[in-house]
Amino acid sequence: MQAQRRRRSNAGLFFLFAVMAAILLAIALSAATPKKLPDADWQSFGNDGREQHYSPLDQVNLNTVPRLGLAWQFELPPGNSVTQPVMAEGKVFVVTGHGTIRALNAVSGKLLWEFESHARERAGKLLRVGWGPKGLAYWNHRVFIPTQDGRLVAVDARSGKQLWDAQEIDPTQIRNMTGAPRVYDGKVIIGHGGGDITPIRGYVTAYDAISGKQVWRFYTTPNPVGPQENAALEMAAKTWLGDRYGGGGGGTAWHSLSYDPELDYIYIGVGNGYPYNQLLRSSGGGDNLFLASVVAVKAKTGEYVWHYQTCPGEQWDCTSTQDITLADLVIDGKPRKVALHAPKNGFFYVIDRVTGQFISAKNFAKVTWAYSIDQKTGRPIENPGIRYHGKGMFEMWPGVRGAHSWIPQSFSPRTGLTYLPVIEGASMIGDEGIDLSDPKKAGSGYKGESDPALPGAHTSHLTAWDPLTQSPRWKVDLPGNWPGGTMATAGDLVFQGRIDGVFVAYDARSGKAVWTFQADAPIAAPPISYSVGGRQYVTVITGNGASGGGIFSAGNARYRTDYRMPRRVLTFALDAKTRLPRSAPPAPLVAPLDPDYRANPDLEAKGAGLFARNACLICHGPNAVPGGTAPDLRISPYPASAEGFKAILRDGVLVSAGMPKYGELSDDDIEAIRQWLRKRGQDMPKTPGGPDKGQKTEQGMTGA
Ligand code: HEC
Structure with missing residues (x-):
């Protein structure tokens, strides 16, 4: 009887230890691994109709x-x-x-x-x-x-x-x-x-x-x-x-x-x-x-x-x-x-x-x-x-x-x-x-x-x-x-990207940057x-x-x-560790090859006006200085080619890539715009790092 009772209490003790060990292990594990989350979607702009983002x-x-x-x-x-x-x-x-x-x-x-x-x-x-x-x-x-x-x-x-x-x-x-x-x-x-x-x-x-x-x-x-x-x-x-x-x-x-x-x-x-x-x-x-x-x-x-x-x-x-x-x-x-x-x-x-x-x-x-x-x-x-x-x-x-x-x-x-x-x-x-x-x-x-x-x-x-x-x-x-x-987020973070290519998480209460990614x-x-x-x-x-x-x-x-x-x-x-493939640097800002270019100030002034009036600047930037919406026409090879340039504007060969067709522009107008863009190209330095000779200040703009 006695021996039996002891055996039983031994078993009870063992059970108690096992339970305690399991609890301790669970605590240790929960501290080491992040809390499991239920699945959560983000189904619409701002997350839902409240637009709280x-x-x-x-x-x-x-x-x-x-x-x-x-x-x-x-x-x-x-x-x-x-x-x-x-x-x-x-x-x-x-x-x-x-x-x-x-x-x-x-x-x-x-x-x-x-x-x-x-x-x-x-x-x-x-x-x-x-x-x-x-x-x-x-x-x-x-x-x-x-x-x-x-x-x-x-x-x-x-x-x-x-x-x-x-x-x-x-x-x-x-x-x-x-x-x-x-x-x-x-x-x-x-x-x-x-x-x-x-x-x-x-x-x-x-x-x-x-x-x-x-x-x-x-x-x-x-x-x-x-x-x-x-x-x-x-x-x-x-x-x-x-x-x-x-x-x-x-x-x-x-x-x-x-x-x-x-x-x-x-x-x-x-x-x-x-x-x-x-x-x-x-x-x-x-x-x-x-x-x-x-x-x-x-x-x-x-x-x-x-x-x-x-x-x-x-x-x-x-x-x-x-x-x-x-x-x-x-x-x-x-x-x-x-x-x-x-x-x-x-x-x-x-x-x-x-x-x-x-x-x-x-x-x-x-x-x-x-x-x-x-x-x-x-x-x-x-x-x-x-x-x-x-x-x-x-x-x-x-x-x-x-x-x-x-x-x-x-x-x-x-x-x-x-x-x-x-x-x-x-x-x-x-x-x-x-x-x-x-x-x-x-x-x-x-x-x-x-x-x-x-x-x-x-x-x-x-x-x-x-x-x-x-x-x-x-x-x-x-x-x-x-x-x-x-x-x-409920993690008390605010995420925001920057124009200089850095993605940042801030402490939502203090504004301190607590994480960045290039x-x-x-x-x-x-x-x-x-x-x-x-x-x-x-x-x-x-x-x-x-x-x-x-x-x-x-x-x-x-x-x-x-x-x-x-x-x-x-x-x-x-704990994710994927490497971001490094991007090639942006194309250098150097004058494109255009040996036939001859200055023509009158035609260039007309072209500059047409570029603005036809709202090319909406995408290619005021004074042809773009911000990423469309190619930089100063360093583009197309203005040097009359035929290529006309095919883009008049025939709309790049429509499916997002460049609109301007079928109504006359040959003379297209030539004027082309001439001005060629000049903007030749304003660029011959080697990277020099100044843009045609750029006065950062441009203003109207309306919008
Ligand atoms: C709504 C935006 C938009 C407007 C407005 C616009 N473009 Fe474009 N343009 C683009 C985009 C986008 C491309 C690039 C298409 C591609 O990926 O090949 C482009 C490409 C070009 C190219 C070829 C450049 C290259 O190097 O590939 C020329 C030249 C050009 N545009 C001239 C003009 C002119 C001149 C005007 C005004 C008459 C104009 N664009 C108006 C969006 C625009």
């Missing part, structure tokens, strides 16, 4: 981030690569160029399928508009993209085969559709741009995500000729006074739109008026609703709910298309559902997203167009110079590019901070010397020229903005003036994060392109964002 994943965090390394890379062809991918079904979907999708294995980066929308060949003159898609959406085994020829295209996420397409814009008008579609409740909604070129009338359209049939359309400006489509537009029409000259007034909504599933509201960020000059658009003044506004509509029907206008009666290219981030904050002790909005005009707005009530606003960049926002009315207290008619040129901060462009801000519910990519800049604006007497000939009726000589202009920073105190918590100066999109190419695209098989990944696309600033990126020419440099999808994970 926030990942709830925290495997990569302040402690582990030093172990973050390259898991895989995928090389992309030249062309717009400044887009946000999405991840679902274990695939990373990437849209680049003017409407090409690639599906990559999310763990290995292996190409699974490729879909070509042939948007370039179909786009005609729309190919000349220097913007490309900024992102895509996934829903229910489908991927949705905007294309350069103005279609919303649905593709089967498993096979890469097209399911349907819908022509969202009239291809004979100059509109451009680039914003990432938003999918909600079995529908997909998209807007478009173009209100900087002709006086079109803006709208957004919701489609059935399965059939591609239109469900509803909401116009963002009143009908200039006929009866209004709804009561909201009747109200809006009363804010357009005097002559409208038949134009639609602009107000396009070209960015991705936010969605609140609880309220079932879509938030539309509406753009600027066109012509920019209000005298040509609404000659008697008025607020001109819904230009430069946030408009909430019912997601099922598109019925108007409320609006808040950031720039009443705007006439300086003030857009409110920038992110509308939905967040829940406690303000003065009360929980509030808010929209956080930092448009081009340099003010950070907190708006009640249920009622549209203005809560607060404060400038996050240098601002001169208004002194502040009136707390009672929510209207700006304007600097009178902003109504420029007959007053000469006005020094406006922020400049025509805005203090915040489409490159996304992010919001962390853990820190309560918004991470804003801020551009500091100024422009001289006005209508001095423009004859407004014939509205048909006056164009935009406006000049807006960046002035790089102003101290502090053309800089950029990442700012952690506290929406409760309306003040910056921290700020990091960035190289260049086109900062990358941001992503915040990506060898500029990064403007917003990153995403997802998890598969218990591992967290961070993905970002490198390279510049149309949506990376186009015309603007010339200001960043010194970072040599060569058009032919490799662009890549980079994916990072803890």
Whole structure:
């Protein structure tokens, strides 16, 4: 008995030891291996309709981030690569160029399928508009993209085969559709741009995500000729006074739109008026609703709910298309559902997203167009110079590019901070010397020229903005003036790429850089994060392109964002050790061989004018100094060959590579442009490293 009892208690002791050892081993193992994560997708622009650009994943965090390394890379062809991918079904979907999708294995980066929308060949003159898609959406085994020829295209996420397409814009008008579609409740909604070129009338359209049939359309400006489509537009029409000259007034909504599933509201960020000059658009003044506004509509029907206008009666290219981030904050002790909005005009707005009530606003960049926002009315207290008619040129901060462009801000519910990519800049604006007497000939009726000589202009920073105190918590100066999109994570990190090719993770609370990666190419695209098989990944696309600033990126020419440099999808994970293949350095800036070149100042001056008037500079850069959107024509061999040059412009032999056709240009005009480009080539040094003799200063630009 005794012996038996002892044996039993021995067994009990052994069992106890075994359990303790197992527990200790489990503790030791959990400390050594990162926490396993459930799988998590990133299915749409900003992660979901709230557009927080926030990942709830925290495997990569302040402690582990030093172990973050390259898991895989995928090389992309030249062309717009400044887009946000999405991840679902274990695939990373990437849209680049003017409407090409690639599906990559999310763990290995292996190409699974490729879909070509042939948007370039179909786009005609729309190919000349220097913007490309900024992102895509996934829903229910489908991927949705905007294309350069103005279609919303649905593709089967498993096979890469097209399911349907819908022509969202009239291809004979100059509109451009680039914003990432938003999918909600079995529908997909998209807007478009173009209100900087002709006086079109803006709208957004919701489609059935399965059939591609239109469900509803909401116009963002009143009908200039006929009866209004709804009561909201009747109200809006009363804010357009005097002559409208038949134009639609602009107000396009070209960015991705936010969605609140609880309220079932879509938030539309509406753009600027066109012509920019209000005298040509609404000659008697008025607020001109819904230009430069946030408009909430019912997601099922598109019925108007409320609006808040950031720039009443705007006439300086003030857009409110920038992110509308939905967040829940406690303000003065009360929980509030808010929209956080930092448009081009340099003010950070907190708006009640249920009622549209203005809560607060404060400038996050240098601002001169208004002194502040009136707390009672929510209207700006304007600097009178902003109504420029007959007053000469006005020094406006922020400049025509805005203090915040489409490159996304992010919001962390853990820190309560918004991470804003801020551009500091100024422009001289006005209508001095423009004859407004014939509205048909006056164009935009406006000049807006960046002035790089102003101290502090053309800089950029990442700012952690506290929406409760309306003040910056921290700020990091960035190289260049086109900062990358941001992503915040539950690991208390903020990821952002830089124009000088460095991908950085910051401590979300202090702004300290805690991790960097040399990506060898500029990064403007917003990153995403997802998890598969218990591992967290961070993905970002490198390279510049149309949506990376186009015309603007010339200001960043010194970072040599060569058009032919490799662009890549980079994916990072803890303890990953893939090596980034080193890229060949950009082609040296040396004069191309052109022994037959003879100077001809008159023809060269004519060519320079034609280059600007035909908007070649949108892609090839002002004064032919490009920023990565298109080849550097100063060092191109083509201008030396009359036949080759003509084939490109007149016959459009490079259309499928993204170079538009200019069939209407006469032989003489083509020769003049060619002559000027040859001169620009011979301005280049004979050996690398010398100065560009034809380059005066960093170029200003108009409009946009
Ligand atoms: C919307 C953007 C865009 C506009 C506007 C544009 N281009 Fe291009 N261009 C491109 C792209 C992209 C390529 C490169 C195509 C390729 O990959 O081969 C290119 C290539 C070229 C080339 C061949 C250069 C080389 O070395 O391969 C020439 C020459 C050229 N463009 C001239 C012009 C002129 C002149 C204009 C204005 C009349 C113009 N482009 C307007 C985008 C544009």
